[in-house]
Amino acid sequence: AQSVTQPDIHITVSEGASLELRCNYSYGATPYLFWYVQSPGQGLQLLLKYFSGDTLVQGIKGFEAEFKRSQSSFNLRKPSVHWSDAAEYFCAVGPFMEYGNKLVFGAGTILRVKS
Amino acid sequence: GAGVSQSPRYKVAKRGQDVALRCDPISGHVSLFWYQQALGQGPEFLTYFQNEAQLDKSGLPSDRFFAERPEGSVSTLKIQRTQQEDSAVYLCASSLGLSGTEAFFGQGTRLTVV
Numbered sequence: 001a002q003s004v005t006q007p008d009i010h011i012t013v014s015e016g017a018s019l020e021l022r023c024n025y026s027y028g029a030t031p032y033l034f035w036y037v038q039s040p041g042q043g044l045q046l047l048l049k050y051f052s053g054d055t056l057v058q059g060i061k062g063f064e065a066e067f068k069r070s071q072s073s074f075n076l077r078k079p080s081v082h083w084s085d086a087a088e089y090f091c092a093v094g095p096f097m098e099y100g101n102k103l104v105f106g107a108g109t110i111l112r113v114k115s
Numbered sequence: 116g117a118g119v120s121q122s123p124r125y126k127v128a129k130r131g132q133d134v135a136l137r138c139d140p141i142s143g144h145v146s147l148f149w150y151q152q153a154l155g156q157g158p159e160f161l162t163y164f165q166n167e168a169q170l171d172k173s174g175l176p177s178d179r180f181f182a183e184r185p186e187g188s189v190s191t192l193k194i195q196r197t198q199q200e201d202s203a204v205y206l207c208a209s210s211l212g213l214s215g216t217e218a219f220f221g222q223g224t225r226l227t228v229v
Contacts, residue, residue, distance in 0.1 A: 004157075032216055043119070043206060043220035044158070051216075090157050094216065101215040102148065102171065105157030 002027045004093050004106035012112040013081050021076040021109050023091030033074040034092040034103065035065055044090065050074065061085070086113045117141075119221035121207050127227045128197045136192045136224045140209030147190050148215060149182055150206040152223070158206055164190060165213060197228045 003026045013019050025031065032051055036044040048059025055067040065076045074091060088110050092103040120139040128134050140147050145166055150158035151174075161180070163171040166187035175182070179198075184190040194201055204225045208218040 036220075041222065043222045044208075045220070046217070049216065092157070097214060102160040102163060102174070103158075103218075105159070107155070107157050 002031070002093050002104045004091050004104055006089075006091055006106035006109050008109045009107070010110045010112065012114060015083050015113050015115050016080050019076075019078045019081045019085070019111070021089050021091075021111070023074045023076065023106060024072050025074065025091070025093045026072065027093055030069070032094040032101065033065075033067060034094070035059065035063070035074075035076045036090045036092060036105075037061075037087045038090065038108075039087045047076070047089075081111075081113055083113045083115060086111055119207055119209050119219050121205075121221040121224050123224060124222065125225050125227075127229060130199060130228055131196050132228075133193065133195045134197055134226060136194075136205050136226070138190045138192070138207030138209075138221060140188065140190070140207070141211075141219060142188075144209035144211050144219075145187075146210040146213060146215045146218070147184060148208040148210075148218060149190070149192050150208065151176075152204040152206055154203070161192070161205075163215070194226075197226075199228050202226055202228045 005024045034049045035047040088108045091106045094101045094103045122137045147164040149161040152158040160174040162182045164184040179195045181193045204223040206223045208220045210218040
């Protein structure tokens with residue numbers, strides 16, 4: 001069965017500092033991998049996704065993530081965090097399917113940004 | 116509308132009451148998903164529609180949960196005889212294509228069962 005582990009429930013970083021959010025997945029083959037962000041009272045917004053090809057993917061708002069097959073990881077990074085990045089971040093995995101690509105989400109990491 | 120719209124945003128139900136949650140997907144989107152997000156957890160898949168056809172309902176937790184999308188646009192998630200464990204945020208997502216990998220999420224409906 002697919003599963004996603006986000007080891008850090010909370011992370012606090014200073015504004016302007018770099019950020020790395022960890023994600024490990026369990027899946028039998030190369031999956032689709034996603035990072036979503038959720039601000040309080042809002043729905044999920046897609047930051048970036050990986051399907052195949054270049055293992056370093058760029059997303060919106062200056063985020064990037066790197067797929068490492070050997071470590072079953074898909075960590076999210078940002079070189080310089082802004083106060084507006086404070087939110088909850090979810091990693092998700094899904095199979096290659098022709099339709100109905102239901103996602104399995106991790107429990108999320110809450111990012112706090114201190115000034 | 117510009118995005119996925121869900122109503123109501125908040126719902127308080129007494130235990131045993133039936134509730135109906137509405138999702139208006141982005142116009143023209145073929146795929147529609149429902150997810151349940153319990154407090155402190157990530158979303159969990161409930162069900163999937165391709166147009167009006169419900170092709171996957173493997174995530175519905177019990178036969179008290181029922182979803183429909185009769186005309187292939189608006190969808191309703193109905194929960195009968197609500198229980199306290201049904202308290203969660205219910206998220207709807209839609210996508211233009213069949214795969215759902217470019218899904219757009221609504222703001223969700225927060226259901227509290229008292």
